[in-house]
Amino acid sequence: MEEATIYLILAAVFGLFMAWGIGANDVANAMATSIGSKALTIKQAIIIAAVFEFAGAVLAGGEVTSTIRKDMVDSDAFIGQPELLVFGMLAALLAAGTWLLIASWRGWPVSTTHSIVGAIVGFAAVGLGVDAVKWGKVGAIVASWVISPMTAGIFAFLIFTSIQKLILEQKDPFARAQRYAPVYIFFTVFLICLVTLFKGLKHVGLDLTAFEAYAGSAALGVVIAAIGCFFVMRIKVDKKAEKKFHYATVEKVFAVLMVITASAMAFAHGSNDVANAIGPVAAVVSVAQTGEVLQTTQLPIWILMLGGVGIVIGLATYGRHVIATVGSHITSLTPSRGFSAELAAAFTIVFASGTGMPVSTTHVLVGAILGVGLARGISAINLGVVGRIFLSWVITIPAGALLSIVFFFTLKAIFGTT
Numbered sequence: 001m002e003e004a005t006i007y008l009i010l011a012a013v014f015g016l017f018m019a020w021g022i023g024a025n026d027v028a029n030a031m032a033t034s035i036g037s038k039a040l041t042i043k044q045a046i047i048i049a050a051v052f053e054f055a056g057a058v059l060a061g062g063e064v065t066s067t068i069r070k071d072m073v074d075s076d077a078f079i080g081q082p083e084l085l086v087f088g089m090l091a092a093l094l095a096a097g098t099w100l101l102i103a104s105w106r107g108w109p110v111s112t113t114h115s116i117v118g119a120i121v122g123f124a125a126v127g128l129g130v131d132a133v134k135w136g137k138v139g140a141i142v143a144s145w146v147i148s149p150m151t152a153g154i155f156a157f158l159i160f161t162s163i164q165k166l167i168l169e170q171k172d173p174f175a176r177a178q179r180y181a182p183v184y185i186f187f188t189v190f191l192i193c194l195v196t197l198f199k200g201l202k203h204v205g206l207d208l209t210a211f212e213a214y215a216g217s218a219a220l221g222v223v224i225a226a227i228g229c230f231f232v233m234r235i236k237v238d239k240k241a242e243k244k245f246h247y248a249t250v251e252k253v254f255a256v257l258m259v260i261t262a263s264a265m266a267f268a269h270g271s272n273d274v275a276n277a278i279g280p281v282a283a284v285v286s287v288a289q290t291g292e293v294l295q296t297t298q299l300p301i302w303i304l305m306l307g308g309v310g311i312v313i314g315l316a317t318y319g320r321h322v323i324a325t326v327g328s329h330i331t332s333l334t335p336s337r338g339f340s341a342e343l344a345a346a347f348t349i350v351f352a353s354g355t356g357m358p359v360s361t362t363h364v365l366v367g368a369i370l371g372v373g374l375a376r377g378i379s380a381i382n383l384g385v386v387g388r389i390f391l392s393w394v395i396t397i398p399a400g401a402l403l404s405i406v407f408f409f410t411l412k413a414i415f416g417t418t
Contacts, residue, residue, distance in 0.1 A: 003415065004288040007086050011288070014093035015281035015303070016310045019274065021100025022112045023314020026273055027053055028322035029109045029362050030265050031315070033369065036327020037338030039258035042320065048259075049266045050312045056270025057308035058301070073124040073132055082287045087411040088127060088404075089280035092119035095403035096276070099396065104318050107325040108392035111360035115400045116276045117141060122401025123408040138397075145393055148348060148359035149367025156344035156371030163336050164375070168247060177253040178232055184343070185228040185257055186221040191346040192264035193217035224260060231256050247336075254335035261342040268349075269361060274307040281306070326366065329385045331373035340375075341368040363393065 031045040040048070096115040103110040117138070124132045167176045197213040208216065232253050241248035281303050327333060333341075345361070345368045352359040366389060373381040 007090070007284055007288040010090055011093070011281045011284035012306060014090055014097065015277050015306055017097040018093045018100070018116070018280075019277035019307045019310025020314035020318075021097045021104065021115075022273055022277055023049075023053075023311035023316075024104040024318035025100050025110060025314075025322050026112045026362060027266070027269065027311055027315040028104070028319030029326050029365055030269050031262060031319070032109075032323045032326035033333060033338035033341050033365070034258050034262040035323050037255075037258065037333040037335045039255040039335045039338060040262060042323070045262065045323075046312075046316050046319075048263050049315050052263050052266035053270035053311050053315075054308040056267040057274035057311060058304045059271070073120060073128070073134065083415075084127060086284050086287050087408055087415070088120070088123040089283045091123050091404045091407035091411055092116060092400075093277070093280050094407045095119040095122070095400050098403055099399050102399075103392060103396075104321055106392070107321040107329075109322050109326050109362050109366055109389060110392050110396045111362045112273055112276045113360050114141060114393075114396045116280070118397035118400025119404035120280075121397070122404035125401070126405045127408050127412075141397075144359050145363065148352065148363045149370065151351065152344050152348040152364040152367035153371030153374065155347045156341050156368035157375050159344050159347075160337060160340035160372045160375045163340060167250065168336070173247060173250045174237060174253070177250045178235075181232045181253050181257060182225040182229040184339070185260060186225040188221075188257065188261050188339075188343050188346065189224040189264060190217045190221035191343070191350050192261070192268055193220050194350045228256060228260060247334075251335045254339045257339050258335050258342065261339060261346070265342060265346065268346075270308065270311065273361060274304070274311065277310060278303045278307040325385065325389070326369065329382055330366070330369050330389075331376075331381050333369070333372075337372045341365065341372050344368040344371060 027049050031040070031049055034040040035042055035045050093116075096112070096119045099115050099119075100110070100112060103115075121133050121138060166180055167173050170176045194213060194217050197208055197217060235249065235252050235256075237249050238252070245251075282300075285300070285303065331337075342365075345365045348364045348368070349359060349361070352364075370381060370386065
């Protein structure tokens, strides 16, 4: 009984640490385009993230406890030795959280999903045996390193090119921006609603059919587009600012659009990626309470809240490093470029959900920013920064795995399990 209590406390602490890492790295990532393009200040972004990430995590983040374990490791390997699952998941949380701390400190935008996957693969391969790992799934994740950024980059290139052709290269770009803004708002809300409805809300008993999801998303898209249109039409031409920068007023229109994309992306991100922190916590809680490895259990609300709180604290206290890298160091962002990147990222995530392609929010967004940069020519991209980001992606899984192995055997030694 005493050990079970210790496991619960460790799971809560390590889970909070991992959620903090997600906030410092992944949420910073999602908000970086809005901050880098100056559509939002850091304080505004933190407030939006605090509200929408927490709401997404608590309302729509209820992953079943077996999701990560079932995809990565054969659950039969834990039969008769549930304590190995406890040590493994605690080690995975600590390892992934530690790697996210290092990556965030260096300003590297890495995948929190890949961090936890690498950590789970590490302890499973060494602690249970190589055969316990589902290597096909790991291979698919490695393939996604190339596929997801490339897909997002293509979409971002096309979206920003459409903005250039329809708005920026026209005789009266501000009037054209006012005309097309509601269309772009509609597609943004429509796509991000689909992400949330398909990937998030099933866990609160709202399991919609494809038709209901599309119809609901379209209806909300029309409503938000109408609200956005109201604000866009109130924007006046700033002649003084336009003397310095011809598109100053046009960019104000896209700044309105970016507030909408930032809010929606934060909710969708909270609902999806909080599972990287709470999945392992829930697995440990399940074993500590029942003494068995269960395939599914009811997820306590306090675990979801733990994840939501950790994510918000991570962004507020340490997110600035990754925000700087993604928001300003890869390429120079304006609201129209940042909007193109966020819309492309949303489009890629929807496309991936429909095809089953495993993607990382981080990789998708960085790929989208590269696509926007390429639309202005290769010279607009800081290739040195891009090279360091790609290197950090490659070493994320092995780094998580090695740290996890060390922590796994440390925990086994501490709790006296041979």
